[in-house]
Amino acid sequence: MVAAGHPLTAEAGARVLREGGNAVDAAVAAMLVSFVAEPLLTGLGAGGYLLVAGGGWEPALLDFFVEAPSRAADGKAAELQAINVSFGDAVQVFHIGPASCGVYGTPAGVCEAISRWGTLPLAELAAPAAALARTGVALNAGQAYVAEILAELLLSTPECAGLWAPGGHVLSEGEVLRNPELGDTLERLGAEGAHPFYRGDIAAAVSDWLDARGGALTAAALAAYRAQLRAPVAVPYRDREVLTNPPPSAGGTLLAYALGLLDRAPGLPTLGEIVAAMEAAQHERTPAFLDGLDEDGFLERFLYSRLGATTHISVLDGEGRACSVTTTNGEGSGVVVPGTGIHVNNIMGEQDLNPFGFHRHPPGRRMPSMMAPSIVTRAGEVELVLGSAGSNRIRSALLQTIVGVVDRGLSAPEAVRAPRAHYEEGLVYVEPGIDARALEAEGREVVAFHELNLFFGGVQAVQRQDGALLGAGDPRRGGVAVRA
Numbered sequence: 001m002v003a004a005g006h007p008l009t010a011e012a013g014a015r016v017l018r019e020g021g022n023a024v025d026a027a028v029a030a031m032l033v034s035f036v037a038e039p040l041l042t043g044l045g046a047g048g049y050l051l052v053a054g055g056g057w058e059p060a061l062l063d064f065f066v067e068a069p070s071r072a073a074d075g076k077a078a079e080l081q082a083i084n085v086s087f088g089d090a091v092q093v094f095h096i097g098p099a100s101c102g103v104y105g106t107p108a109g110v111c112e113a114i115s116r117w118g119t120l121p122l123a124e125l126a127a128p129a130a131a132l133a134r135t136g137v138a139l140n141a142g143q144a145y146v147a148e149i150l151a152e153l154l155l156s157t158p159e160c161a162g163l164w165a166p167g168g169h170v171l172s173e174g175e176v177l178r179n180p181e182l183g184d185t186l187e188r189l190g191a192e193g194a195h196p197f198y199r200g201d202i203a204a205a206v207s208d209w210l211d212a213r214g215g216a217l218t219a220a221a222l223a224a225y226r227a228q229l230r231a232p233v234a235v236p237y238r239d240r241e242v243l244t245n246p247p248p249s250a251g252g253t254l255l256a257y258a259l260g261l262l263d264r265a266p267g268l269p270t271l272g273e274i275v276a277a278m279e280a281a282q283h284e285r286t287p288a289f290l291d292g293l294d295e296d297g298f299l300e301r302f303l304y305s306r307l308g309a310t311t312h313i314s315v316l317d318g319e320g321r322a323c324s325v326t327t328t329n330g331e332g333s334g335v336v337v338p339g340t341g342i343h344v345n346n347i348m349g350e351q352d353l354n355p356f357g358f359h360r361h362p363p364g365r366r367m368p369s370m371m372a373p374s375i376v377t378r379a380g381e382v383e384l385v386l387g388s389a390g391s392n393r394i395r396s397a398l399l400q401t402i403v404g405v406v407d408r409g410l411s412a413p414e415a416v417r418a419p420r421a422h423y424e425e426g427l428v429y430v431e432p433g434i435d436a437r438a439l440e441a442e443g444r445e446v447v448a449f450h451e452l453n454l455f456f457g458g459v460q461a462v463q464r465q466d467g468a469l470l471g472a473g474d475p476r477r478g479g480v481a482v483r484a
Contacts, residue, residue, distance in 0.1 A: 001469040003460035004030055005389065008037040008137065010473070010482040011368070012128055013315055014038070015030060016120065017484030021056075023315040023323040024117040025038035025125065026050060026484075028110055029254040030313045031325060032129035035106075037137050039177070040146045040332055041311040041389065044185060044197070045344035047105035047208075048327030049245050050113050051232055051373040054382035055118070055321030059234070059243050063366065064109025064227040066102035066347040069217040070363045077094065078214025080349045083152045085331070095349030096153055098215030100333045101315070102347040102367060103225050107189055107197040109327075112227040117323075126190030133183035133341070136176040141186040142478025156334035163336060183343025198222045202340055209337045210227070217344070221363065237263050237376075238406050240383065244398075246370060246375040249295040251372035254281040255395045259402065268407050271421065272438055278396050278423035293368050309313070310371060310389030311477070316462045316469060318484075322385040324373035326394075348465035370394045383464055384412060389477060390457030396422045397457030407464065416472035416479075420456045431456060452476050 002013035013030030021029070027050065035043045044049070049198060053059040078310045080095035114122050139147065147154060147170055154164040163179055164170055171177055188196055196202040199222070203433035207219040232243045235256040241480035245252030258277040262269050269277075310328035333346035347367055370392055376384035384405055388397040399418060403414030430436050436446045449455070458477030463470045471481020 001462045001471045001482060001483050002026055002030060002313065003396070003462050003471045003473050003479065004034065004313045005041065005458055005460060005473070005477050005479045006034065006037040006140070006143070006437065007480045008132065009034040010480050013313065014482040014484040016125065017315075017317055021120050022117070023317040023321040023342060024050075024113055024320070025120045026317065027313050027315045027323040027325045028113055028118065028122075029125040029128070030315070031106075031110065031327060032126050033132060034311055034313065034327070036129050036133045036179070036182065036185065038143065038311050039179070039343065039424060040150055041142070041329060042106070042327040042334075042385065043329050043343050044182070044189070044331040045104045045342045046104055046327050047102070047345065048323040048325060048357035049249065049369070049371055049373050050323065051245070052117060052321070052323050053243055053374055053375045053377065055317070055319040057302075057321050059232050061230045061232040061245060062109060062116070062227055063112055063230055063249070064105035064112065065249065065347055065369050065371070066105060067102065067221070067225060068348065068363055068365045069103055069215075069221045081156065085149050093155055094153075094331050094346065096156060096331065096334045096346045097349070098210050098213040099334055100330070100349030101210055101215050101217045101335060101344045103217060103221050104227065104345060105227060106327060107194045108225060108227040110189065111194040123190035126186050130183040130186040130190070133186060134178070134180045136178035139171055139173050140178050140478055141173050144171070147171060150331055153331055153334050157336065159336040160334045179341045181339060185340050185342060195481050196223055204342065205263065205340055206337050206342065210335065211336070215335075224364065229242050235259055239378065240406055241377045242374060242402065243377065243383050245372045248368060249371065250285065250368040251370035251395050252295060252374070253293070254284065255339060255372050255374070255398055257284065258395065258399050262403065269403055270438070271434065272442060274400065274403065274421050275421055275428055275439060275444070278399065280394065282423060310394070310458075312373065312387035312389055312393065312458065312460045314385040314462045315461045316382060316385050316386060316464065320382055322375050322382045324375055324385050324387045326371040326373045326387045326389070328369075328371060328389070347416065372398055374398060376406070381464070384461060386461035388457040388459040388474075390454070392424060392453065393422050393457045396420065397459050401459050401461065403446060411465060412461040412470050412472040416459045416461055416474050419452070422456060429455070432441060
């Protein structure tokens with residue numbers, strides 16, 4: 001079973017499973033297609049994390065997230081460009097432009113994942129994505145909505161507008177996005193691996209283009225980049241174990257903390273208790289917390305002392321092996337590098353990842369992402385594979401999905417579709433279907449959305465329940481599940 005944020009993404013992974021590939025083969029094939037079908041959420045200029053467990057695989061987390069680039073020392077650094085993005089019932093400020101671009105990791109992550117766990121040639125996995133980029137993808141309702149709310153970004157440079165507004169207007173539902181240069185670049189990834197992207201001609205094209213526009217992403221920073229293998233966080237919750245993203249990522253640590261708080265009390269958590277756990281996790285995200293994430297032993301010290309535009313793919317194969325992979329391009333910087341089709345990330349301009357100021361991370365530091373690909377096991381067997389998009393809303397979306405399955409006894413599809421709440425900066429955002437009167441009685445300020453919204457994340461999940469597989473694609477982001 002494969003659950004993902006776009007039908008083409010999910011089908012690409014399911015096809016690989018049908019042809020005998022394992023969970024990582026399927027996840028990589030799906031990820032490569034997502035670069036074409038979900039290009040405002042991910043891509044070759046993005047970063048992410050991949051978690052594996054089950055079926056004899058030692059649990060492991062592959063970190064290929066974005067790194068902070070070198071600082072410009074000549075006084076010619078570009079300024080971040082602020083844009084407003086409206087989710088209908090909430091408005092968020094994002095920052096784009098050359099100064100927002102960090103060191104991308106997806107080419108390295110794809111190649112390292114296949115080298116460690118894959119069974120099929122990367123060229124074979126990349127070919128469908130390359131062909132799709134050349135022929136084009138018609139925007140579905142979900143991708144068209146993302147394009148609509150990011151229209152200012154898509155028109156911010158001639159290169160980006162050339163892709164997204166070839167007729168003078170931003171593409172809408174049913175219109176076809178074509179990126180043949182990206183197709184050629186994906187084909188090269190399959191044939192040559194990651195080398196051209198970090199130490200070859202593609203790296204030179206990216207760094208030269210950004211340098212001429214005041215960006216801080218240098219050839220040296222690209223050449224130094226490596227995907228890194230880490231031991232995942234393993235936190236008990238009820239009679240399960242939750243595996244998730246470890247430091248220097250922030251999201252998995254804060255999710256583990258919130259689960260630990262809820263696990264202290266038996267029984268079904270109330271909405272108030274869930275929001276209180278979200279609030280406690282949010283308050284822990286201090287400058288000292290972010291600085292400490294890079295220190296050895298930080299996770300153990302942190303949890304012990306207290307407890308005593310992103311897309312996700314979840315895969316569970318026939319041998320019980322699970323792969324949970326989350327990638328993000330931020331929203332994209334608006335910088336599309338000619339000759340490559342690569343839209344470079346804007347992670348250095350993401351306020352959610354830079355809550356205490358921009359450009360404060362030293363060069364080479366992995367950015368403290370909120371992404372938390374996760375796997376829930378029971379008696380040593382994989383029960384639930386999940387992850388989410390949604391920046392700061394990722395951990396609240398995953399927390400409520402896990403509580404839904406484990407505590408409420410919901411199936412994965414029911415838990416993913418259930419209305420969500422999110423706490424941030426003193427406000428509790430709620431979707432329709434949540435009775436917020438108890439929260440208001442506690443004195444909390446509530447912001448009510450009028451419909452389910454991608455603001456609340458996009459959880460893609462696969463569940464093994466009584467020997468059967470259930471898949472859940474989040475309707476907030478056009479997600480689907482496909483059985484192999």
